[in-house]
Amino acid sequence: MSRFFPLLFLVLTLIAAPVYARPQVIEADRIVAIVGSEAITLSELRAQLQMVTKRLERQGTPLPPQETLERQMLERMIMERTQIQAAHEQGLRVSDAQLEQTVARIAANNKMSREQFLLALQQDDITQSQFREEIRNEMLITRLREREVDSRIVISDAEIDNFLTQAGGKREELRIAHILLRAPEAASPEQLQKLRAKAEDVAKRAQRGENFAELAAAHSDAPDALQGGDLGWRPEESLPTLFAEAAKTLQADAASGKTNDIALLQSPNGFHVIKLLARRGGEEEDGGVRQTRARHILIRVDELISESDARRRLEDLRERLKHGEDFAELARLYSQDGSAANGGDLGWVNPGDTVPEFERAMEELQDGEVSPVVQSPFGFHIIRVEERRLQDMSQEKQRFAARQALRERKMDEAYQDWLRQLRDRTYVEYRLEEE
Numbered sequence: 001m002s003r004f005f006p007l008l009f010l011v012l013t014l015i016a017a018p019v020y021a022r023p024q025v026i027e028a029d030r031i032v033a034i035v036g037s038e039a040i041t042l043s044e045l046r047a048q049l050q051m052v053t054k055r056l057e058r059q060g061t062p063l064p065p066q067e068t069l070e071r072q073m074l075e076r077m078i079m080e081r082t083q084i085q086a087a088h089e090q091g092l093r094v095s096d097a098q099l100e101q102t103v104a105r106i107a108a109n110n111k112m113s114r115e116q117f118l119l120a121l122q123q124d125d126i127t128q129s130q131f132r133e134e135i136r137n138e139m140l141i142t143r144l145r146e147r148e149v150d151s152r153i154v155i156s157d158a159e160i161d162n163f164l165t166q167a168g169g170k171r172e173e174l175r176i177a178h179i180l181l182r183a184p185e186a187a188s189p190e191q192l193q194k195l196r197a198k199a200e201d202v203a204k205r206a207q208r209g210e211n212f213a214e215l216a217a218a219h220s221d222a223p224d225a226l227q228g229g230d231l232g233w234r235p236e237e238s239l240p241t242l243f244a245e246a247a248k249t250l251q252a253d254a255a256s257g258k259t260n261d262i263a264l265l266q267s268p269n270g271f272h273v274i275k276l277l278a279r280r281g282g283e284e285e286d287g288g289v290r291q292t293r294a295r296h297i298l299i300r301v302d303e304l305i306s307e308s309d310a311r312r313r314l315e316d317l318r319e320r321l322k323h324g325e326d327f328a329e330l331a332r333l334y335s336q337d338g339s340a341a342n343g344g345d346l347g348w349v350n351p352g353d354t355v356p357e358f359e360r361a362m363e364e365l366q367d368g369e370v371s372p373v374v375q376s377p378f379g380f381h382i383i384r385v386e387e388r389r390l391q392d393m394s395q396e397k398q399r400f401a402a403r404q405a406l407r408e409r410k411m412d413e414a415y416q417d418w419l420r421q422l423r424d425r426t427y428v429e430y431r432l433e434e435e
Contacts, residue, residue, distance in 0.1 A: 033074060034429040035081040040074070045432075049073050051126070052226055061228060062211050064218035072217065072225060074432060079223070079419070082426045084137055087144040093307065094139045098375070102135055143357070147377040149418050151355055153410045155403050163237060163402045172236045174247050175277040177212050177229040180416070182221035183270035185424035199271035203264040212275050221270070222416075230277070238405040240413050242267050243274055250276040269416045289397050290351065293386040294362055295327055295344035297335040300379035310380040314373045318382055321370055327384050336379070348389070350396075352404050358383070 033040040052073060056063055063069065107117035121131050181199050183192060202219050206212055213228030220229050236244050246263040265272040297317060299310040317330055328343025335344050346354075354362065361374040362383050371383040 030431070032430075032432045033078055034427070034431070035078050036085050036427055038081060038085070040077055040081065045070065045074055045077065048077060054125075056217065056226065061217065062214040064214055068218045071432070072219075074430075075221065076223075076225070078428055079423060080137065080141065082422055082428075083141045083144055083419075085426070086148075086422060087140040090144070090147070091301075091307065092140055092143050092147070094136045094143075097372070099132060099136050099139070101372075102139060103132065106135070143375075143377075145415060146356055149415045150411055151377045153407055153414065155406050155410070159406055160399055160402045163406055164398060172279060173233050174236050174239065174244075174279050175233050176231050176239065176243060176247065177216065177275045177277055178222065178231065178243070179206075179212075179216045179220040179225075179229050179273040180222040180269065181219065181271045181273075182420060182423075183268075185421060195271055196266070199264055199273060203262055203273045206273060206275060207262045215273075233280075234408075235405050237402070238408040240267075240409060242272070244409075246274060247276055247279075250274075269420050289391050289400060290388065291348045291391050292362060292388050293348050294346050294383055295331060295386060296339070296346060296358075296381045296383045297327075297331045297344055298337045298379050298381050299334070300336045307375075307380070311373050314380055314382050318370060318373070321382075327370070345386075348391070350400055352400065352407070 029041050029043045031039045032042050032045055049070060052069070053063065064072070103117075104114055107114050110117060112120065118128055121128065179202060181195050181202070183195055187195070198219075202215055206215055213230070216225050216229035222229060224230070231239070236247065239247070242265050246265055250261050250263060261276045263274050265274065297314065299305065299313050301307050301310050313334070317334060320330065321327060328345070331344030332340055339346055349362075351359070355376050355378070357374060357376045358381060361371045362385060365371055365383065365385040367385050367387055369385060371381075374381045374383060
């Protein structure tokens with residue numbers, strides 16, 4: 001399943017204010033930034049700062065100076081607003097039904113009923129409407145990333161062969177935290193020199209033992225800045241290539257204060273300060289891969305078929321299935337992809353073979369069950385799971401793990417590059433310093 005949605009509740013109070021769920025502008029309110037054709041107000045910024053401050057205090061993360069945190073939060077809000085605008089421009093939408101399904105899934109992941117979950121939100125001073133709009137925005141951003149970045153990643157068999165040769169059966173995991181100082185597109189030498197000086201200062205402060213999470217919250221332009229920049233445990237091969245290469249020369253012994261656990265790196269996206277928190281490793285374990293055999297019917301959206309038309313057609317087909325019509329026959333008649341000739345049969349599917357939204361929906365189905373209408377970067381689907389199996393295939397599993405690691409590495413690098421380009425072509429006017 002996608003690595004984004006299980007994190008929704010954990011990062012709930014860290015994501016920027018929703019585009020369409022803004023607090024009412026009070027008399028003393030003013031505009032602190034303009035993003036495209038939209039404004040961010042001081043009251044929105046303060047509301048987000050209040051939530052983030054509470055979150056950081058609960059985590060025990062030292063707070064940066066208020067002015068620094070304010071600037072960081074504003075930049076995060078600008079980045080989110082930029083992506084939401086891009087999603088709307090591409091016609092991406094999240095229906096109320098899809099939103100409710102996600103809310104229910106988040107509640108279940110937190111082992112709560114929907115009512116218990118909403119009560120927990122109230123205790124954290126988060127209104128239901130605010131939560132729903134934040135999740136809707138997070139879903140939009142995820143769909144935008146899947147369409148613009150993730151779905152375009154291609155891993156060749158030659159890359160997998162080369163990866164397996166280099167890995168030699170070993171699989172080490174690293175826990176790295178990072179700080180990104182993003183460079184603008186086509187940055188001038190003067191801009192890069194100024195940014196490098198700032199990165200060097202941050203790196204020196206980290207080497208002297210200043211709290212890395214606090215430095216990340218104060219200076220990083222990465223989406224995970226207010227989480228201390230911690231990437232969590234990741235296989236070495238799934239880290240961005242730049243990080244993985246640098247980590248080979250770093251030692252993970254932050255307690256001594258004398259080891260080289262900090263590195264300063266430069267990439268097309270800017271400058272990175274990384275800290276190696278820990279490492280662990282061993283032989284790759286043998287075992288089975290859980291495969292799913294599924295069918296689907298795809299209706300694509302184009303200039304002739306709108307999203308509402310595609311959804312309506314599939315809802316009609318679901319009704320026909322409920323009345324006993326054959327899924328394979330309907331797929332042959334109506335599905336708009338290469339599997340139509342085989343009755344929509346996708347064969348045995350490994351985890352990661354399909355796009356995240358398709359895989360999420362498929363994983364929630366019981367054998368023989370037909371999904372609700374599912375949206376993916378390719379259009380709209382209905383899915384039926386035929387059967388599942390645990391396949392003992394150690395060599396295939398190694399190739400699958402290699403494909404996943406390489407894909408994750410490429411996605412991280414491509415996403416940061418895409419974000420930088422999107423930010424640079426969006427009109428932004430800062431007014432935070434105005435009286």
